[in-house]
Amino acid sequence: MSAALRRETLQQDLDQFRTAVRQWMEANCPESQRQAITPEEQFWGGRRGEFASADAKLWYERMRDQGWIAPEWPKEYGGGGLTDQHARIIKDEMKRINARAPVYGIGIWMLGPAILEYGNEQQKQQHIRAIINAETRWAQGYSEPGAGSDLASLQCKAEDKGDHFLVNGSKIWTTAADKCDWIFCLVRTDFTVKKQEGISFLLIDMDNPGISTTPIGLISGESEFCQTFFDNVKVPKENLVGELNKGWSVAKALLVHERKLMAEMGSDSPRKIVVPNEAAHKYLEFENGKIADAQLRSDLIDYNMQMHAIALTHFRTFEEKTNGIRSAAPLVMKYLGTEAEKTKSELLLAIMGTQGLGWEGDSFTPEELDTLRLWAMSKAMTIAGGSSEIQLNVIAKSILELPQS
Amino acid sequence: MALVLNEEQRLLQDTAREFLDSNAPVAALRKLRDAQDPLGYAPDLWQQMTELGWASIILPEAFGGLEFGFMGLGVVMEETGRTLTASPLLASAVVGASAILLGGTAAQKETLLPAVAGGELTTALALEESHHHRPHQIATTLENQGGEFLLNGRKTFVLDGHSADKLVVVARSSGGTNDREGLTLLLVDREAPGVAVTRTIMADSRNTSNMTFEQVTVHAAAIIGEVGAGWSILEPVLDRGRVAIAAEMMGLSLEAFERTVAYLKEREQFGALIGSFQALQHRAAQMQAEIELCRSVLLQTLSAVDETPEQLPMLASLAKTKLNELVKLVTNEAVQMHGGIGVTDELEIGFFLKRARVAVQIFGDTGFHKDRYATLCGY
Numbered sequence: 001m002s003a004a005l006r007r008e009t010l011q012q013d014l015d016q017f018r019t020a021v022r023q024w025m026e027a028n029c030p031e032s033q034r035q036a037i038t039p040e041e042q043f044w045g046g047r048r049g050e051f052a053s054a055d056a057k058l059w060y061e062r063m064r065d066q067g068w069i070a071p072e073w074p075k076e077y078g079g080g081g082l083t084d085q086h087a088r089i090i091k092d093e094m095k096r097i098n099a100r101a102p103v104y105g106i107g108i109w110m111l112g113p114a115i116l117e118y119g120n121e122q123q124k125q126q127h128i129r130a131i132i133n134a135e136t137r138w139a140q141g142y143s144e145p146g147a148g149s150d151l152a153s154l155q156c157k158a159e160d161k162g163d164h165f166l167v168n169g170s171k172i173w174t175t176a177a178d179k180c181d182w183i184f185c186l187v188r189t190d191f192t193v194k195k196q197e198g199i200s201f202l203l204i205d206m207d208n209p210g211i212s213t214t215p216i217g218l219i220s221g222e223s224e225f226c227q228t229f230f231d232n233v234k235v236p237k238e239n240l241v242g243e244l245n246k247g248w249s250v251a252k253a254l255l256v257h258e259r260k261l262m263a264e265m266g267s268d269s270p271r272k273i274v275v276p277n278e279a280a281h282k283y284l285e286f287e288n289g290k291i292a293d294a295q296l297r298s299d300l301i302d303y304n305m306q307m308h309a310i311a312l313t314h315f316r317t318f319e320e321k322t323n324g325i326r327s328a329a330p331l332v333m334k335y336l337g338t339e340a341e342k343t344k345s346e347l348l349l350a351i352m353g354t355q356g357l358g359w360e361g362d363s364f365t366p367e368e369l370d371t372l373r374l375w376a377m378s379k380a381m382t383i384a385g386g387s388s389e390i391q392l393n394v395i396a397k398s399i400l401e402l403p404q405s
Numbered sequence: 406m407a408l409v410l411n412e413e414q415r416l417l418q419d420t421a422r423e424f425l426d427s428n429a430p431v432a433a434l435r436k437l438r439d440a441q442d443p444l445g446y447a448p449d450l451w452q453q454m455t456e457l458g459w460a461s462i463i464l465p466e467a468f469g470g471l472e473f474g475f476m477g478l479g480v481v482m483e484e485t486g487r488t489l490t491a492s493p494l495l496a497s498a499v500v501g502a503s504a505i506l507l508g509g510t511a512a513q514k515e516t517l518l519p520a521v522a523g524g525e526l527t528t529a530l531a532l533e534e535s536h537h538h539r540p541h542q543i544a545t546t547l548e549n550q551g552g553e554f555l556l557n558g559r560k561t562f563v564l565d566g567h568s569a570d571k572l573v574v575v576a577r578s579s580g581g582t583n584d585r586e587g588l589t590l591l592l593v594d595r596e597a598p599g600v601a602v603t604r605t606i607m608a609d610s611r612n613t614s615n616m617t618f619e620q621v622t623v624h625a626a627a628i629i630g631e632v633g634a635g636w637s638i639l640e641p642v643l644d645r646g647r648v649a650i651a652a653e654m655m656g657l658s659l660e661a662f663e664r665t666v667a668y669l670k671e672r673e674q675f676g677a678l679i680g681s682f683q684a685l686q687h688r689a690a691q692m693q694a695e696i697e698l699c700r701s702v703l704l705q706t707l708s709a710v711d712e713t714p715e716q717l718p719m720l721a722s723l724a725k726t727k728l729n730e731l732v733k734l735v736t737n738e739a740v741q742m743h744g745g746i747g748v749t750d751e752l753e754i755g756f757f758l759k760r761a762r763v764a765v766q767i768f769g770d771t772g773f774h775k776d777r778y779a780t781l782c783g784y
Contacts, residue, residue, distance in 0.1 A: 309702050323409050329697045403680045405681040
């Protein structure tokens with residue numbers, strides 16, 4: 001078979017698949033599951049997981065039975081066994097009818113792919129199927145009070161006690177850990193070598209004695225993050241993923257999935273976003289078609305120009321990628337994008353004046369209240385996922401090749 | 406829209422860089438400055454540049470042009486920014502030629518454009534009347550005297566005005582001092598009776614001039630476009646000039662930045678290369694981030710000239726603003742990071758600093774373009 005013919009056959013196959021998926025979605029996705037979801041309606045699975053409605057349960061079960069909770073994972077563990085292209089079609093068709101994600105969780109987004117790549121057969125049998133069946137909700141145990149930007153300096157230790165590890169220490173920013181069943185952790189297993197080389201990747205059942213979790217109140221008023229403490233926790237040896245002291249490689253592979261997730265979450269926000277231009281027309285005085293407050297007008301122009309330039313740079317990186325051209329642009333985007341988000345939040349508050357400072361109550365619209373909470377949350381954007389300072393270090397080192405001290 | 410260079414444009418870039426490095430480095434500008442050269446650029450260099458086709462890059466083939474478009478022009482402008490090359494490229498081959506191309510009669514185009522393309526004729530735009538870019542605040546008058554016209558007024562900051570053969574003058578034929586309506590573009594010989602030109606010595610050692618027009622007689626055949634309808638020609642001409650100077654500023658910024666980063670890797674203090682200090686690393690990294698943004702904006706604006714001209718006004722103002730800010734940031738940091746040697750005339754960084762300040766004023770400073778961008782956005 002010629003290459004052209006093979007391509008054509010493949011395309012026919014994909015087209016047929018798309019038609020089938022479309023028909024199935026139309027027939028099986030309940031109407032109530034085809035509209036924007038609120039945070040309260042999300043199903044995160046696990047022992048404490050509850051469906052918000054009978055329709056939500058039905059929708060999850062149908063998708064699970066179809067193998068489409070994780071379409072690209074192998075069939076033998078409950079996945080769909082499909083190619084990336086086929087999985088893409090399922091996502092496209094869900095988006096087309098505005099279908100909700102049947103289940104949320106970092107088990108599906110981040111840990112699953114890492115176990116499939118680094119885990120052994122027993123771990124795949126135990127954990128992959130449980131993730132797809134929404135039996136386990138996972139937390140991530142990376143950062144520590146003393147190890148933030150300098151993650152590799154983590155001190156939470158796992159001592160070899162023959163048939164088990166004995167874990168002592170604590171993890172911070174463990175998202176929703178008070179609702180999770182299991183936690184995957186980076187732990188120190190060797191104190192005598194270079195810091196990255198003494199780290200291992202452990203799976204820990206949170207029902208183990210010695211584990212406790214407290215929520216952390218944030219400036220936004222939310223407390224989705226927790227701190228989790230480990231006090232002489234016994235963890236079976238078979239819960240080690242990958243080789244002993246090679247956990248840093250697993251963590252790096254997982255980080256790729258984390259970034260992908262963050263990118264998708266941005267475009268999938270359930271909140272109604274207030275745009276600075278619209279806010280300006282609503283909250284500011286105009287004279288002769290111009291915003292009367294010269295400072296705010298100038299700040300708004302700066303922000304809009306920056307966003308215009310950032311959008312064009314996203315297009316450029318896409319075009320460069322298509323043309324096989326390497327450039328420095330992708331490495332500066334996290335820094336620029338998150339700084340611009342913070343600028344936007346500050347600008348919205350300035351435009352809204354005191355009406356943007358309401359904490360709660362009927363004196364403010366839901367959008368106004370949301371704007372303030374998002375402003376508080378935006379402060380985390382230049383800290384999480386590699387702070388702005390870390391991003392600048394990376395640019396200085398890998399693009400400018402400046403000497404390291 | 407193209408946000409990457411094609412093969413042809415990359416080739417043009419290599420040729421331009423190679424040619425300018427060996428024929429017109431920054432040292433050539435220093436020589437012109439120190440010799441107080443009366444012309445302010447090297448005519449034989451300009452001749453070579455026109456032989457390479459640079460003076461005809463944006464012109465259609467029908468008028469002896471290369472028809473490489475603004476993406477091609479941008480590549481060459483950027484390289485001349487790296488070497489701070491003094492030449493009539495911007496004033497004559499981009500701005501003056503565009504005025505004739507976009508607004509001129511068939512006769513004007515046929516006689517003038519091939520001569521511009523071949524380097525036998527240079528043009529310049531006589532627009533500004535104050536120390537800030539105010540393109541429709543025009544007091545220079547053009548009076549109709551029954552078929553002939555009389556031109557009176559004064560102009561300033563005319564790029565390459567002292568050496569241009571033909572001046573494209575912006576004058577008011579009707580309306581109030583700040584109206585867009587009532588402006589007229591016309592051609593005047595620099596040596597015509599009643600025209601007086603004084604070269605101004607500017608910080609960047611390049612060429613601008615002041616000029617006065619006293620009872621200058623203008624024939625109807627010298628009017629570009631229609632009397633009173635000059636704004637519709639002038640605005641796109643200025644946008645083309647803005648994106649061209651922005652491309653030069655990109656090259657200027659890149660060169661100053663690269664020289665500075667190289668210095669960070671060789672200068673030692675406190676027993677260490679200063680580039681290992683985080684205080685300097687982060688500032689350099691922030692400049693790199695701004696450079697990436699400017700690169701995308703510039704490419705989009707260059708390609709808009711030929712492909713989506715309806716987007717040009719907003720993009721040109723975005724590009725000029727972004728490049729104004731970049732060039733100021735980078736040249737200031739270049740001087741500061743070089744330390745003491747950065748403020749000596751011996752080091753070439755000072756030439757970049759000075760050219761940057763003049764370039765910021767050409768066809769609109771940051772305030773002008775921020776206001777224009779916001780007005781176009783409706784706030």
